[in-house]
Amino acid sequence: MSEFALEIKSLSHVFGSYRVLDNINLQVLPGQIVAVVGPSGCGKSTLLKAILGTHPPTQGEILTDGMPVRGPNRNVGIVYQNYALYDFMTAEKNVSFGLKLDETSLPMRFLGPRKYFAKRRQHFEKSRAFLHQVGLSDACGKYPNEMSGGMKQRVAVAQAFIMRPKIVLLDEPFGALDEAMREDLQIMLLRFYQENLIAKREGRRPEYTILMVTHELNEAIYVADRVIGLSRFHTQGENGAAIVYDRPCPVFRPDDPRDFSKFVEQREELRKAVFDETFIKDRNDYVTFWRELGNLADSVASIKK
Ligand SMILES: Nc1ncnc2c1ncn2[C@@H]1O[C@H](COP(=O)(O)OP(=O)(O)OP(=O)(O)O)[C@@H](O)[C@H]1O
Ligand SMILES: [Mg+2]
Structure with a gap:
């Protein structure tokens, strides 16, 4: 290091x-x-x-x-001024999406569903912890169109930090x-x-x-x-x-x-x-x-x- x-x-x-x-x-x-x-x-x-x-x-x-x-x-993670979240995902899913891409795969979902869903549960737990960290404990289930600009920026910040970038x-x-x-x-x-x-x-x-x-x-x-x-x-x-x-x-x-x-x-x-x-x-x-x-x-x- x-x-x-x-x-x-x-x-x-x-x-x-x-x-x-x-x-x-x-x-x-x-x-x-x-x-x-x-x-x-x-x-x-x-x-x-x-x-x-x-x-x-x-x-x-x-x-x-x-x-x-x-x-x-x-x-390295980044957050821009008008950072776009996925409209069809809740805050919790938006934040955990990077981990999903990184740590799971489609074959894993079908060939080892138990392992897959255990992993996803962990991701959601982490996601909630990061949303708490940015002051959004109550908004985990909200979709982007139900959030203010400031809330969306917070979700974007949580999304960046959950990947534990340097x-x-x-x-x-x-x-x-x-x-x-x-x-x-x-x-x-x-x-x-x-x-x-x-x-x-x-x-x-x-x-x-x-x-x-x-x-x-x-x-x-x-x-x-x-x-x-x-x-x-x-x-x-x-x-x-x-x-x-x-x-x-x-x-x-x-x-x-x-x-x-x-x-x-x-x-x-x-x-x-x-x-x-x-x-x-x-x-x-x-x-x-x-x-x-x-x-x-x-x-x-x-x-x-
Ligand atoms: N793809 C590109 N092709 C050619 N010139 C570019 C390109 N991207 C940026 N530039 C030029 O490089 C310079 C720096 O741009 P940059 O976007 O990094 O500035 P900035 O400091 O972020 O400005 P601002 O505060 O307005 O966001 C500018 O003169 C810009 O016109
Ligand atoms: Mg600039």
Whole structure:
């Protein structure tokens, strides 16, 4: 097992003669919730598709849990903005469908029905546990047309996590939801993060490693423990967008007040470094995550001495 849930090495992507992404390097630890922000068209979805394995990068390598990504695989899950569920399946069936495809087959159903139905029972149990996890215990038997947009997004999140991927990609997952729904789902992610902390404390591998694209800077800093910014506004911007911002951000607990004034400074720094086209800087000026993490670890170690 690798130390990193996700590792991106020297990734570049070109469409025709247009270089979208230039030399992206990124390492994500298990249990991190990383927000990705950047101007529209800078290549955020292109990067996610490369990680998912559906659209390989022109150059570079992507590893999940130390294994090279060579196509869509079980290590990576994704939830889009308008994620489509199967209309003819209940929430419970939608969530367990991936396991059905993965762990059962038609011959098994007819040749070993007892084993097949035992397996399916297990899948439904797991499905209910994950629906509970996303706050939908009461909606297991509901069909998509009986659920709100926010509920459907939750089902999609449960569907992704039930496969126990090493990392889940969220591409503007809450973009189409109203404010209250959006807040609810943000709190769901904060709850996942708390579970990660408990797992780490108990020496287990944290379950929820997430890379989330969002255009909402408050959401990015509020939900994530680390935020990266993709942008062409750096000195070699003609070569494509680079990671021009990578810093830790404050961690909120689910029951903390949503006090965005706590990180006004970081939000303005992020806005300037990533979105201000008149502010051209070296691509590494705001890429300080690992250094800051090291300092943090040092200071904790010195307190303990
Ligand atoms: N299949 C494709 N063929 C050619 N160009 C493409 C293709 N897909 C994306 N592009 C271009 O690559 C660039 C990055 O697109 P991408 O969708 O990754 O941006 P994004 O950061 O996700 O934008 P948004 O915030 O609007 O979702 C854009 O200029 C887009 O026009
Ligand atoms: Mg996009």
